[in-house]
Amino acid sequence: MATRTTTDAATADGFPTPRARLIADTALALLAERGMRGLTHRAVDEAAGLPQGSTSNHARTRQALLEVAVRRLxxxxxxxxAPDEMPDAVGGTDGGPTDALALALHRYLTRHPELLVCRYELALEATRRPELRAYYDAAGRQFRxxxxxxxxxxxxxEPERHALSLVAWCEGLMFSCAVGSYHNAVPSLDELRRGFExxxxGMLGE
Incomplete structure (x- = not known):
């Protein structure tokens, strides 16, 4: 978790300053570590090593802070x-959607499980906040x-129906391996590849 103040300057991603990005990343770190109750403006300031009030200046309300977390997530x-780069990772050959999906999911499960915890925290909160629900759904369209x-x-x-089935399968696997009963049994890359195959x-035939 970041513990130092950064200088405000333009950044290459969607956040206008390094401080804004630091606040967003710290909010996600707190969600993963402490859950929704642990995410407060004061806690973000303290964890990020920022002057008191910095997070409130960037996101004045709790809703705004949650939107920042959703956008950064x-x-x-x-x-x-990064689906476009995935096929190239398999021996320099293009294995098509099977390899792309298996590699993406394996990288998520093995290297970034804390982001999955954040995803579930924010998804549950969105069920209680209609204004966050709309924001969360809009952010999710970039993947669907x-x-x-x-x-x-x-x-x-039927690409829309098949995409829904694919998302449901991936979501179920991610939940089981991140926080469910299979959290100590993440599938290997080969096992994920066979699952996607x-x-x-079943959807497309041979």
Missing amino acids: AEREAQVL EPLIAMMTAAGSP ELLR
Whole structure:
């Protein structure tokens, strides 16, 4: 967790300053470590090593702070999943959607499980806050729409329905391996690849 103050300056991602990004990353770290009750403006200031009131100046309300966390989570998940680069990681060959999906999911489960905890904390909170629900759903569309496009390109006769089935399978696996009864049994890359092969074969045929 970051413990020093950074200088405000333009950044390359969606956050206007390093301080804004630090606040967002610290909010996620607190969510993973302490849960929703541990996420407060004061706690973010203290954990990030920022002057008191810095987080309130950036996100004045709790709703605003939660929106910051959702937006940063979506950005970090996009960096972790990075589907366009995944096929190149398999011996320099393009294994198609099976390898892309298996590699993305394996990297998420083995390297960034704390982001999954944040995802579940924010998803549950969104069920109680309609204004956050809309924001959370909008952030999630960046992942759903590429999957629909991928299934269309793969020849699916019902790409939206098949994308939903794919998301549901992935979500169930991530929950089980991150916080559920299989949290000590993360599948290997080969096991994930075989799982996706079976799933896609059922949708698309040989």
